[in-house]
Amino acid sequence: MEKIKLTIDGMAITADRGKTILEAALDNGIYIPHLCHHQDLAPAAVCRVCLVEVEGRGHTISCRTPVEEGLTISTESDHLNKIRRIPVELIFANHDTDCIACTRNNNCQLQRVASYLGLERDSMDRMRMGNIEKPIDTSNPFFDRNPNRCIYCGICIRTCDEIQNINAIDFASRGYKMTVSTFGDNPIADSRCESCGECVVRCPVGALSPKTTMEPSRSVKSVCTYCGVGCGVELGVRGNSVVSVEGDRDNAVNHGSLCVKGRYGFEFINHRERIRKPLIKKNGKFEESTWDEALDLVAKKFREYGKEKVAVFSSAKCSNEDNYVIQKFTRAVLGTNSIDHCARL
Amino acid sequence: MNSSAGKAGKGGKVVKLKINFDEITIKANQDWKELQSAKKPVILVGTATCGRSAGSLETLEALRHEIKLAGIDCEVIEVGCIGLCYAEPIVCITKPSQPVVCYGDINPAKAKDLVDNYIIGDDPVAAYALGTLGDGSINGIPRLVDTDVFKPQVRRVLKRCGSIDPTNLNHYIATDGYKGMNKALGMDSKGMIEEIKKSGLRGRGGAGFPTWKKWQFCNDAPGEQKYLICNADEGDPGAFMNRSLLEGDPHALVEGMIIAGKAIGATKGYIYCRAEYPLALERLDMAIEQAHSHGFMGKDIMGSGFSFDLKIKEGAGAFVCGEETALIASIEGERGMPRPRPPFPAISGLWGKPTIINNVDTLASVSLIFQNSAEWFAEYGSKDSKGTKNFALVGKVKRTGLVEVPLGITIREMIYGIGGGILNDKEFKAVQTGGPSGGCIPASLIDTPVDYDSLAQVGSIMGSGGMVVMDEDNCMVDVARYFLDFTQKESCGKCVPCRLGTKQMLDILDDITQGRGKPEDIDLLEEIGFSVKRGSLCGLGQTAPNPVLSTIRYFRNEYESHIVHKKCESKVCRDLISYSIDQEKCTGCRLCYSACPTNAITGDKKKPHSIIQYECIRCGMCLEKCPPKFNAVQCIPGQIITERS
Amino acid sequence: MLAIGTNTTKAHPVIALQLKAASRNGTRLIVANPKEIVLSRHAEIVMQQKPGTDVVLLMAMMKVIVDENLQDQQFINERTENFDEFKKSLNTFGIEYAEKITGVPGETIIEAARTFATTKPASIFYAMGITQHSHGTDNVIAVSNLALLTGNIGKPGTGVNPLRGQNNVQGACDMGALPNVYTGYQRVDNPDVKKKFETAWGVELNGKNGLTHTEIFDDAYNGKIKAIYMVGENPILSEANAHHVREAIEKLGFFVAQDIFMTETSILADVILPGASFAEKDGTVTNTERRVQRMHRAIKPVGDSKPDWWIAAEIAKRMGGKGFEYAGAEEIFSEITSLTPSYQGISYGRLEHGGLQWPCPTTEHPGTPILHTEKFPREGGKGKFMPLVYRESAELADKDYPLILTTDRSLYHYHTSTMTRKVEGLELLDSEELLIINPEDAGKYGISSGDMVVITSRRGDVRSKAKVSGECPPGVISMTFHFAETPTNDITNPALDPVAKIPETKVSAVKIRKVV
Structure with a gap:
């Protein structure tokens, strides 16, 4: 892969040809605020907060502009902040900011951008507040869709299109009334959605959030137990229970992708109906036994019948x-x- | 017929081409001449959409009826719009060896008068006449070109509108039509682009990008398949330049597209036109079919080896689809949302192929340039803005209409010359050019020349040619709110600054016009406006704040008056005006009392009445009902605060 | 790519992602399936052959390829044998004949043949839609003939890719959980192999092939088999003609079931031994592309449950077996690699850095993503073309049983749903059997979506709700076997493929009636 040399904020860096300025910066540990960028997806350039200044060109959207040899880029200036601060303030004016109640709290791209730009309550309060009491779609058994936390970055739509090729959701209506909608604006459970949860994983804010949100205390790599594809999984464990499953991005088979069974079908592991003790049928009824009793019985019977x-x-x-x-x-x-x-x- | 001629072999190609086109021209000229020198009267009725909405179809019906009753042999032809919107329905009558007389405001009754007096009799009814077309004049009817409306105009693109039958290809051919195509078929891309460069033609759609440059990019872009798109998605409120041209002279566009297709190497063209233009679509359909049947379109046009096909794509009327990349998405069947640039459409456009998108007027101008010459085209215009340009002159002028003027004419000439001044001789306040993406130019800049660069300098744009004139009764805050309401609703929603920024600005303007404005709002509007302009993805968002920013720039006092004094000096914003009754003048006639929908008026019979302010909804019914002889009700700027007892 | 007999988006969703992505990026996709499946939406050519006619479809395609001389002659000359014999066998598969038998328009077959033969590289994906037939082996041979004919084997982007159902069905086969082979497909009737394992295990071994799945139940039914030790299976729902299985089990003297849940089958057991789930075990599994991957124990076994190997080893020890004193999974894996050439180079240490595809003969070997790059595992190393004739499915639609029932799977459930129906959300998304029936047939029987229908075959009847949908062509209905309430396999056909002994669950003649 051809390497391109460029300068970001005075630091000389190299990047593969074809990478965007944003990717090159992130790969080199330089944060540029962004909301609609996702590493797995084609750039959409809709949030407009990843602006940088390219010498000789003025302000430029970094998530869409490929690196070129010798570019000199600065990611920070009063001019830039003046332009990109407003969109973020506007998003907050239309966002349910009860962060404590949000599953993405402390793991939220919007929070990160806001803190980067130094947004404060006061500066947000000068905006007229939008409607943040839109109905929440809770129809899917595994995740909820909360439009009041949606920032319309389109990552879910692009995931469903580019990665899943299912296209269960798309933008509907125009302008301020735009929504992320299923066909006919039905609840997601009545749509083409296959509940793979790939969009939920990628949602940069809490608009798509899993219904069960127990934070695991450690994670263990394994292989999905369903079909023969052999997807790598990371089992999220808390105490002696599996509380979440995520795709293993390092796995050569699935690169992090999972289907609905793989991602959400783990409840059986700690299910109350698991057989917990050996059972021996006595007078037509199963009775719990010790391992020794059961194993001895089996060994004895098998020996009796013979070859x-x-x-x-x-x-x-x-x-x-x-x-x-x-x-x-x-x-x-x-x-x-x-x-x-x-x-x- | 022509495609088979093209297959005849290489040797006879050039000769065949000439013979074919000449043959067609000769036949067309005969047809045209016959009409001109007919022994019977010819009546032209303007039945474009504008005429129809003024009742021209009824007029047409009446004319036909009267002629039939009178038993006269007479030709009645439906034509396009001549541009005199204020005088619709328009009828033109030619009698043998007489100049064409153009009449305005012809309702069915007046139509009968015309038949009785001029078709049957010999009195041209000067009272109804607007003027004569062409050189001759009769009985004191002035030549139209000498009138104030037409004098400053140079009608080139629009020359056929209203004078030919748009459904008759022969009329078009006989007036130099397809001559440009015929010339272009013998030229190479380089020569053609050079010709456009010489003409100085700039895109008529908005930004005024040099047309030759755009073509050159596309021509240079690698790729076998290229596309040409005509943007006929006229979406500005109050603009109808494209519609009139498409209805009145559809072949002008078709010819321009064939020429442009040849120049950039596109074999397929699309006309993207809104479905709300049914007549324009019908005329275009017909024109394309006629071009096909005459061999002007299809495979191997006139044996030149160049093939070109046109397809009409009907849009659903989204304003954003006038934006090039959104338009492309819409043609592809996707949601009409803009795509970030680069890549520019000239490099990667429709289905990823190099694509040129030109506006209707641009392509019609291309026809003209090739029918005449680059030098001829550049005769008019200013240094960097060559040629003529169509404008829809609307708003508070005496004569509204579709006009064509040489670029560089001043705003004053347009408003006071062509437009005849402000309606009811009120004070001229501002003119909005370029539609909702443009800006408001104040009266103090009335001598600004109308060209791309001068308009940009004063904070507006040329746009596609909308020109809305405003007078003292227009509140500039309300005007800004109106345009922003439009762009906000038409924002596609894709990028944050446009989706949320225009809404936020609208919310603020709503507050200001409803008396809830805060002193810091003006700065906030400017701050958001700046960010929306700089940060938005496409032209819609990048220009949406213009009406607000330009009105703040030139009419800041009106904003302050709304916010600080809670006053709308123009008496437009309902929440910032009051009605009161002059106790001296009021006779207690009770007309206002019974008209008031909220029972806000009190007073005994025959005694002066008064208005309970907190009950008043400022609907203005009392003012309307108060007899002029008393003139007791007044509307005044500002709020009269009275406490509810 | 040709996807035949696989409803990939439902049964192998993550592989389907890759197929869809390839199609989006310009790879030409041909889908052949009796049903109109989701993958069809992404395909350039779709063929809806009648169930059980795959041999005809594939052979007809190959006849077109040979007739038009589109075959990879160089590959055929250098790497295969028996081409001429095979070519002769194509003669019967003319396009009109194929159109009549398969119901696929002749032009479509021709187009598919040309597309497949002229687009290189090309690969073939198939699943149970090819194998679960009384002539499943013929189907597989037809697929392999097509790959040989077009030279699409042993190169990147080519190959015959069977999509395996269970997470470790490949591994179970690799490990010798089959009646005729030890690990790594070393035959039990080969004296050298027998000797090797006798030495390693220190016992005398049986050199005679054992009984297959279906044969075991037959012998149990006949009283020849008296006891069964069953680990993690639920044949009462999964086996064709499940009635027969139930009766066979009931005749046993002693039945041990080892499972994580009580199932329709384990409830019949005399002793149930609680196994541990995948999350509670260390070990390895081998996926459909022969990739050996490591599972790590995430939690300790639930309750008193134990890893399956521990349980088997304990029984072995109590029966006097030697060599079952394993300290853990890794020790077992070392024993496996020492006895299995194709696994020889794999170790837990290496697997920490990602899976390895066997054959992996040495500790330096990088694994083998593509098989048969130079030679085939046959004497002489050449791929052999096999002539084929068309054998009809054991049951065809007739006057008494006018419809063909084929089985399919749901995205939301897995096999007999022992695990997935314990997941509340999955149960909510898909909670009952839905018989898919074409609107034309539905009209004939007066059936609307939501009606209860009785489906009867020569083996019995089941009830199911109906869903009227064009997914199935007229004459074909489809059901899953995920729901104990609708045990579809009570009525499917147990007719076996003579070689692979696989039952014909994809084609059963049935009749239906609406429950009023």
């Missing part, structure tokens, strides 16, 4: 190690090759 009378089903849901031990047991102990699993179903 060729016992068959084994292993599981395509179990690990390689499980399957290996089960087939080894079948062959080495039961003395039969009658082992199979549901590969054909």
Whole structure:
């Protein structure tokens, strides 16, 4: 990849050809305020806060302008702040600012931009407040859509289009009345949405928020347990419970993408109906037993029937190690090759 | 017929081309001459949309009826708009060996008079006449070109509007039509672009970008497939230049597009026109079909090897779709939202291919340049703004209409010359040029020349040619609010400054005009306006604050008066005026008393009445009802505060 | 790309993302599926063949390719054998014949053939829509013939890609959870292999192939099998002709089920052993592209549950088995790699940095993303063209059973839904079986969306709500098997493919009536 040399705020940096000024800056640890940019998506250039000054060109939208050899860029000036401060103040004038009640509190791009620009209550109060009591769409079992926190960056729409190719949502209506809408403005649950949650993950503010929002205390890498694609997951754990699943961006299979089952189908792990103890049927009813009692019973019965009378089903849901031990047991102990699993179903 | 001629072989190509076009021209001229030198009277009725809304279809019907009753052999032709909106419906009558007489305000009754007196009889009814067309004059009817309306005008683009049958291709051809195309087919791109460069033509759509430069970019852009788009999405409130031209002379655009297509190497063109222009669309459809059947369009035009096709794309009337990239998105079937530039459409436009978008007037001017010459075109105009330009002159002038003037004419000449001055001889206050994206120019700058650069200098733009004249009764804060209300509603919503900024500014203006303004609001408007202009993604947002910023610049006192004194001096903003009854003059006739919808008027019969201010909604009914002989009710700027007891 | 017999957006959503993205970026996509699926929207050419006619469709495409000389002759000459024999077998698959059998317009087949043959590289994706047939092996051979014919094997962007259903179905096969092979497909009837494992495990081993899935139930039914140890399966919902499975299990002397939940099957067990879920285990799984990946234990096993390997090892030890004293999953994995050439170079340490695709014979080997780049794993190393004839599905629509039932899956549920129906949100999004029926058929039977319908085959009947939709062509209805309330596999056809022993769940003749 060809390297381009440029200067940002007096620092000489290099970037791959094709990168935008914003990407080059972020890659080099220089923050330029931005709201509608997302690394996985094509630039939209709609929030207009990522303005920078390019020598010889004046103010320029950095998320859309590719780097060029020898560009001299400054990310900070009174002139820039004068232009980009207003859009942010305007967003706040139309935003439910009850941040404590928001799932994105402290992890919010809007908060970050506001603090970068030094916005204060007073300066926001000079604006006329917009309507922040629009109805919230709670129809999806996994996430809510709150238009009062929406900044109309279009990241959800672009995700659904560019990454998922589903196009369940798009902008509807014009100007100030513009909304993010499903076809016919139906609740999201009655739309084409497949609940993959990719938009929820990318929402830079709290407009799309998962319904269960327990913050995990640690995260563990594993592999999704559903289909054969083998997506990498990061299980969010709190105590002895799995409370969230996120796609593993480092995984070569899915690069962070997940489907609805992978992302939201984890409730079964700590489900109350999990079998917690060995069960032995006595007089037609299951009774809890100890491992020793159950295992001894099984071993005794298998021994009684002997070779060729016992068959084994292993599981395509179990690990390689499980399957290996089960087939080894079948062959080495039961003395039969009658082992199979549901590969054909 | 011509496409098969083109296939005849390389050898005969040039000869064939000449023969074909000449043949067509000869036939067209015959047709045209026959009409001119007819032994029977010819009646032209302006039935463009403007005429129709003034009742020209009824007039037409009446004329036909009367002629039939009288049993006279007479030709009645529907034509486009001649530009005299204030005098619609307009009828022109030609009698053998007489000059054409143009009549205004012809309702069905007057139509009967005309038939009785001039078609049957020989009295040209001078009382109804506006003037004669052409050189001759009769019976004291002046030549139209000598009248104040026409004298400052140079009608070139509009020359056929109102004088030819727009549905008859022969009329167009006989008046130099398709001569430009015929010339262009024998030229190469370089020569054609050079010709446009020499003419000094600048885009008639708004910003005035040199047309040749745009073409050159597109011509230089790599790619096999290129597109030409005509932006006929006229969206400014009060503007109708394009509509009139499309209705009155559709071939002027079609020809211009063929020429432009040839110059930039586009084989496919689109006309993006709003669906609210049904007549224009119908005329365009017909013109395209006629061009096809005469071999002016399609494969291998007139054996030149150049192929070109036109498609009409109807827009749904979104103002933002007049913005080039939004227009492209709309043609592609996407939501009409602008796309960031670069890339510019000339490099990557429709479906990612190099695309030129020109305005209707621009392309019609292209036809003219090729029908005549670059030098001829540049005869008129100022140093950097060549040629003539159409304007829709509307608002508080005596004579509204569609006018064509050489660039460089002053605002004064337009308003007081062509427009005949301010309606009811009131005080001229300001003129808004360039529609909602433009600015207000105050009376003090009335001698500003109308050209791209002079208008920009005073904080406005040429735009597509809207010119709204305002007088002392217009409140400039209200005017700014009106235009902003429009752009705010028409903002596509894509980028933050435009979506929220225009709304915020409108909210502030609403507050100011309703008496809730705060002293710091003027600065805040300027601050937001600055950010919206600089920060917005497309031309709509980048110009939306102009009406506000220019009115603040020239009429700051009106803003202050609204905010500080809660007064609307022009007596427009309802919340900042009051009505009162002069106790001396009031006779207690009770007319106002019974008209008041809120029972805000008290007083005994035959005794002076008075208004309870806190009940008054300032509807003005009392003023309207008060007989002029008493003239007791007055409207005054400012609020009269009285406490509810 | 050709996607045949796979409803990818539902069954393999994340792979579907990649297919859709490729199509958006200009890759030409051909979809062949009896149903109109979501992926069809992204395709350039869509073929809706009648269920069970894939061989005809593919062979007809290949005849077009050969007739028009569009095959990759160089590849055929250098890397394959038996082309001439195969070419002869194409003769019966003329375009009119194909149109008649498959119901796909002849021109579409021709267009698809030309597109596939002339666009390089090209790859083929298939899933259960190809395999779950009484002639599933023929279908797979047809797919492989097409890849050989067009030289689309062993190069980037080519290949035959079966999309595997379960997260570790590849791994279970790799590990020898099959009646005929040990790990890494080492045959049990090969004396050398037998010897190797006897040495490693220190026991004498059985050299005779065991029974397959369906055969085990048959033998249980016949009384030859007396006890079954079943880990993580729910055949009462998943197996074709599930009635038969239930009866077979009921005849057993002893039935042990090992699972994380009580299921329709485990409830029949004499002993239930609580296994641990994936989140509670260390270990590895192998995905559909042979990528071995590491699972890390996130939480300790819920309740008293135990990893499945631990349970099997405990039973083994109590039966006197030697060599089952494992300290943990990693130790087992080392034993696997020592006995399995294709896994030899893989270790937990290496997997920490991302998965590895087998074959990975040495600790330096980077893994093998593409198979058969130079030779095929056959004697002589050449790919063999296999002549084919069309064999009809075991059941065709007839007077008594006029409709064809095919099975499909929902995006929101997984297999027998043992896990997904425990997730409240998924249950809300998709809570009951919906029989998909074409408006034309629905009209014939007076069925509207939401009506209850009884579906009857020669094996029994089930009830389901109907959804009238053009997704299914006339004459074909489709159901999932996610819902115990509507055990679709009670009525599907257990007719087996003679080689792969896979049941024909994709084609069953049925009749329907509305419940009034």
